[in-house]
Amino acid sequence: MMKKRNVKSIQGRQVVPNPIGPECIRVTKVYDWVVLTNRDRNKVQIPEECFAAIEDARHDGNTITATCSEVVGTRSCDFIGAIPANIPNVPGAQIVSLAFHVHIRVQFFCNGDPIPGCNFVVPVSFMDEVILCFPEGTEINCNIFDVQCTVVLNQMLGDMVVLDVTMCKDVQVEAEVKLEVEAKFCGPRPVIPIEEDGFICPTPRFPQQCPTFFPTLNCDCQGSADFTGEATISVTEGGIGGLTTGQLDLTALVCDQCTLSGSRIQVTFLDTLGPTPIGTPDADIDQSFTFTATDFNQPVCDLAAGTLTVTGTGTITPAGGLPENAGFSLALTDSDPSGDTATLTITGSSTVVMIILTEGANPGLEVEVEDCDRFPV
Known part of the structure; x- marks a missing residue:
């Protein structure tokens, strides 16, 4: 009669350690x-x-x-x-x-x-x-x-x-x-000498990447802002204008999916003609405009404070006017539960716009700022 062997059940654990570490791959x-x-x-x-x-x-x-x-x-x-x-x-x-x-x-x-x-x-x-x-x-x-x-x-x-x-x-x-796993060039390890010195082969050189071409530049952080509703902003054209109230539609995505090319800013403002908030003589001027961002620089973030700042260029088109090139600066603050802010400055050759939105004065404003963890552990 055959005796039973003392066989241990499989516990689902590897006996040999297999720690995570840096690797070089071809x-x-x-x-x-x-x-x-x-x-x-x-x-x-x-x-x-x-x-x-x-x-x-x-x-x-x-x-x-x-x-x-x-x-x-x-x-x-x-x-x-x-x-x-x-x-x-x-x-x-x-x-x-x-x-x-x-x-x-x-x-x-x-x-x-x-x-x-x-x-x-x-x-x-x-x-x-x-x-x-x-x-x-x-x-x-x-x-x-x-x-x-x-x-x-x-x-x-x-x-x-x-x-x-x-x-x-x-x-x-x-x-x-x-390459190393985190996408850096790597080379062969040094030869371990046996007893005598020998010829040491040079480290192979790889073609250098063309700057600014490819891959698409990634970001260290990303942010967004969205607001639709009545707002009071400052619009001057040719030195004429100032504070005015109207319907504002602002959408901003900075480094969407942590990719700089995924950024966009679109602003539409329809001026409400009539007395401005401060009763200026420019009340009957139509200060409506549209703005579209076309190029973005890398954003700067302070994640501890929940802030993101980005600059770039775009095109602003005032009411009844021709499109003109403009620079912009956007500052976002993500401060829950009710401290979100968004400040957008647009500076064209003849038109200057200042938009300051706060969650308290502009209900419905939504701002998000978060980290881009490109190489998670």
Whole structure:
């Protein structure tokens, strides 16, 4: 009779310690990445036998239709060449020439039935020039990820038919590098000597990233403000104006999703004509305007105090006037439960706006300021 062994049950714990620590990994680093879209109308030749069949069918009063579609497995991309882009302060920027190719199948129908000899394949190509961060030591990786095609039957030119082709392409600049987990270059460890000194191989060098190009600049903090309602603000244009009351719609997102490119500020103010809060002689001036921010600098935050300040540029359009470039400064304070504030100053060539909102004086104001934890433990 076999004896039972004393087998311990599995407890769900590893015997060997497996602590979290810094690691060096070999990966393909993306130095730049763009998506391109081409749409063009291409004239293609209809085969002689097919064109004769189409003409006979039309002569007999039949209805002619046509379809076109991509031939699976025919997508290709060729790197043609590159020349320096000569963009100040951006070493490594190049004007890259690429050729994209695909084959399209065209099928004609007579009253819904395929016409014999009218199923043929034609090549379609697009040439693109695009500025990329393309430093020495990197490679171009491009591919076509979507193709749409339509036959434009009302533009048949003799024995030519027009194809409306849209092609979506993905272009990346890549190099194989060794990175720390938090995205820093790393090198090989020193060789452990055995007994005698030997030749020490130099640390490999990787292509340097093009500044300001890619990836999108991240932020250390993010914030938002939202207000819709009646407000008293200061608007002067050409030195005329001052305090005025009207309907204000303000939306501000700074570093949304912790990405600087996710920032936007949109302001619309509709002035209420009539006496201003202080009875100034400018009461009948329409001080309405719209403002849209276009460029943002990195915000500065004091998370302990719940504050965020950001500057940048945009476009302000006064009532009845022309759009003009303007700088802006936005200061947010997130102080719960009822101490939120938002101050926006807009300075154009002729128009100056000062908006000061507080949660007490402007019910409905919502302000949020928070940290961007880009590398959580």
